[in-house]
Amino acid sequence: MNAIEIRQLQKSYRVYQKSEGLMASVRGLFHREHREVAAVKAIDLDVAQGEFVAFLGPNGAGKTTTLKLLSGVISPTGGEARVLGYVPWLRENEYRRRFALVMGQKNQLWWDLPAQESFTLHEKIYRIEHDAFVRTRDELCDLLDVGHLLGRPVRELSLGERMKMELTAALLHSPDVLFLDEPTIGLDVIAQHNIQKFLKFYQRERKITILLTSHYMKDVAALCKRVVIIAQGEIIYDGSLAGIIDRFSGHKILSLLFADGRMPSDLARYGDVLEIVEPKARLRVDRGSISQVLSSVLANHTLEDISVEDPPLEEVIAELYSHSAEESERGKTAEEIRNGERRNARTSERRTK
């Protein structure tokens, strides 16, 4: 069964287009030019019950907008979505008691009071049975190792401790769907690792559905089998993390260590030379010609060591982001050209009349 079903979901914002300068600001008082910005462009996505899916994409790609749509904070410009069978933006209490949203940059706990008080409030507003509440709270605090901090005002907690409290608060009502918007942002490596470990364990135990956005590839690699890449408001990839490299990277990295310091000078004929530190060299070779290159290198040179690797994931993804940005720009010009052609066609029509 699908926990999340998204069909042709769209969201565009109207933004006030301000030109530079004082005069423009004065004009803006009377007449404002607005521009539609499409944050999410007709996406389709199904997420099965119990899946842990990562949303990747550059800033402003539409990840957070999608999470906001699915948690009912915003309503869409078009299209449909169902989470656990509910339409999120109707904001029914039945739905609100079955999901949770945690935003790494937003605090949902009472700032001046101990987290315990926020938890008690959640017990009441989510109508959690008291015994179940105590059990869940103690279990979560145990897993996250924050039991001793329950009585301390939230403002006195460190960022990592606060994030753990946020997670506890969000999970007290045992939601079936959890949305995590950059939960490890700003945390140190150890705190990041702890949160990852916890999420992994919790998701495996409870089989809940989690959608996660993050900029840390380590989060994604540690947690999610399935990765959805969004860029310019469109889904450009949906599959495994490893699949990203297969699909988007046309290269392999070939590292060679030459024997006896006999370094050939014509390495460029095998591929792009990335680095030469005698007696080592690193080359970028087209994926298609890798076996051919390997055999000819082995035939012509004496080597001490050789390795073929995939390029680092971060690099591939960065390339992918910039590639999609270029593509969309080209798309825009293509549309303009089409519009221009139509205009020309219309004028010629008029001329014939």
Added chain:
Amino acid sequence: MFARVETWWTILKICVEERLVYRGDFMLGTLMRFLPIVTQIFLWTAVYASAGSGVIKGYTRNDIVAYYLLTMLARAFSSMPGLASGIARQVREGEIKKFLIQPIDLISYLLLARIAHKSIYYLVAAVPFALVYYLCRSYFPGWPTGEVFAAFLLSLVLAFLLGFFLETTMGMIAFWFLEVSSLLFVYMLFTFFFSGHMFPLEILPDPWRTMVDFLPFKYMAYFPAAVFLGKVQGTELVHGLMIQTAWVLGFIVLCRVTMQAGFNRYSGYGG
């Protein structure tokens, strides 16, 4: 229903706790409120001395001081410091999302928080209030009858509700303008002149005098004080309470409608 009452009770308790975190600032603020009384007494003594006559628009000097003290009490119920600006801040900083995501009603929550804050305030302010009233007892004409006193208490409760729902409605405007401080300033000016908290409304010249009868502001200060002093009696008193109730009901509806419209706008424009 029981679950709901339990939720309300928990919110109330937590809000009281939160309030007590800042007890120092709060006590000081409460006590400072009593300072203007002294200047008011001097001011009105001077006004009556220069006017020559003992009665202005039906008020003797003692009446005026008693009136002023009573409007102070009424304002303690009807004024809502930080309510509208608090809503505006929550909208601006996105904290308002919590009320879209979690199964909790914004207006009920704000009301409970306000009741908690006011309760603490009355607890702290009771002693200085009693002291001031005791010291100024000679200005009062004496205790009203039980019925009038009951009407006075009722009008105070209604003044609280009116103040709350009116200012919450003002706060909801933040969904459209984000910054409501200048709007709140206008609102403050209006209450300043038309609620009667600086002077009895009888002093206002026409057409202002007639106009204030059609505005909700006078029920937030003037009306409770006038009830206590016996300025409104009989059917006029009953009518007054009914109109005050009607204003409260009107703003309860308006407040909810603006909240809903505000949420829709917020979610349409990207949260």
